[in-house]
Amino acid sequence: MQKRLFEFDTATALEPLDVVDGVHHFATRVHPGWDILGNANGGYLMALVGRAVSMATGRPDCVTITAHYLAPCPAGDARITVTPVRAGRRFATTTASLFLSDANGGEKEIIRVLATVGDLATDPGGPSAMQRTMPEIAPFDECLLMSDTSVNDFAHIHGRLATRGQSEDIAFRSGSPSGRATMRGWFAFPDGRPINSTALLLASDAFPPAVFNLSLPAAWVPTVELTVHVRAIPAPGPVACFFDTRFVQNGLLEEDGEMWDANGVLVAQSRQLALAPRG
Template structure:
């Protein structure tokens, strides 16, 4: 169900807000926007896209294939620096690591997240697909609901919501009505609000852009990411994405979330798993 783009890659808010300024070889500056925050902290998927862009510039290959991030401290809007290091370069894959730092009240650098990633060329991958997975069964986009469809403010709504087109599957929307299903599932159509089509870097945001599955379990509060690994499988076709996220084992104050991202051509373009903390206080 492709929709025409209103913004092209390069002129959207996402591109402007993830743009970095190269200070020196492998070192990049950025001012993290308030527009991508949840509970006053910058969204983890957005941060991964920022660091992912830095690595895409530093490495000889441009596309993230596998990228893993450990979130050490919560990132705040404001100045930040990304420091990258080339670990290995090869003919088809390159590996790099990077960290994002901000500054405390004394002007000292504080590491916010650390990333290890392998990059390659998505356009050079063979076309054959052998898969047993199928796209999630989500009603047509016009039968799903976003924050703008609610007569009252949606619980846990944050600035990032205004930058996304989110249309949630009604069967995973019980939490917003005070009637969580208890299934630990979240499904939605997803895109950027300005119509900019997805690319490999916005996929890094997509896996972490939906409301937490904890909400459908009846849990409330902040669910910060501890670790997030994303596998980008293909360059997405134009049009809205379908995102499905599940959790099966909330225990000991933590939960895992497994995400699949499908494009308008019914291809699985990204997968992820993250470990998140559940703050119920």
Template sequence: MRLGDAVSPFDDGVAVTPSGEGRYRAEVDPRWNIGSAPNGGYLLAVAVRALRETLPHPDPVSVSGHFPGRVAAGPIDVEAVRVRSGGHHSTGTASLIQDGERRVLVTATFGDLGDADGPTIIQAERPEIPGPDACVRAIGSVAPMFLQQFDMRLTPESAGFAVGHRSGRGLMEGWVRFEDGREPDTLSLVLFAMFHLMEQPRWVPTIELTVHARGRPVPGWLQCRFQTRYVIGGYLEEDGEIWDETGALVALSRQLAKVRAEATPPPRGRLSERQEASTGR
């Protein structure tokens, strides 16, 4: 997606170039790192971008990724395989391969959410939170490079993590959009669903992530809610819900992650003085 004459960093970062039958070449961009490791949602988006070239349907309605190996910034190969194509859905698999090893494994089913029909039954309400202007923006040069790609606004109750104050609730809520003005779509929902805001004091690498796209988001902010209820033996789940500005639910996610007790956390962001006051710091 172009912004004027420029290509969005996200689209540039997930771009793939054909390199053979069912194979693509990509460049893992370090601006999407958290610490020294690429964000898992970003890596999934690279794989989904290749599958979008391989499959006939436009929207990744279900994506599941496993992360058996660590990916480094730099060139990477993507192997995409069409498993089945039908009238309403198509399914494929993709592998991110670096130095001859499969580092990320993805299975995805695509459809066309623009033509989705059938009953709609919603038995849960969108949470009421303050609007973006009433929330707290995480800013500052000390923020990880990954966070600098976004305009992230947290509810005052959630904002303490940005200055190192954790509530212990296992719940983070707020708003997010790309910093450069790129509008959300179903490809970027894969990234936003991994944009977890958990208050973990240590590195928490993802083992598995599943994302369900439920609709095409309208331009504007995305409201996000991420919650963890169980941490057992260092393993935790995180459930995500994402709504667009109209209040439509556009994505659901769940990931399994492992707290790495020996790891050093990435640097935290900071808040402006006025915003720090709103958190009670």
């Protein structure tokens, strides 16, 4: 029986090239349609590099990954390098970079990553002490499908996803921002692809910025740095996502995120530093 090929897997496909002085090289392509105004979404780029890290190390889950974004990234052919730093019994650590090819045969470094990877399915675990549970959110079917909204003309990535937003948090589209820098919604794929740890990297940056609910323009918010901690493999079904911003200062903002699965288990956390939108 032929294995089903999902769109996200096609968009993050890799071709192993060679290993030179311990550095793993992969050919790939930054696909169109996973972008904001023609520039690839930061979570999509992180997922692309994260998949290369997992392939190079043989460990499927980026337990923690930090990406610094060095330049905007249109669609095109690219190369990823993964450099092992250390490998232990539980975790391995690497650095990685994605280079975008240009028409003159050169290339530009787009994103540089430091990641620690493991296998959460076999992880030995340890003590837990949760100080709170999943925040409240409207049921999946009561949230609005982002691909059906006008925001899709600006953020083309929503046409690739089945993300849904809580109605009051995406009312900025009709000129009625909530006044609270909060964004709540559900992450899912339209073709039913299961959400694994690589997909959580995409989910961390797959919603409109929470600051769109303040008196700021709904414009491009370029990511400077993004960190994701994957805490568990999600149960089947959509993942509830919560994002908020507390400080917009000197043209920069932070956005903190939490992702919870259908069983109310915390599966990922994120924080990013980004440039504030300008009209």
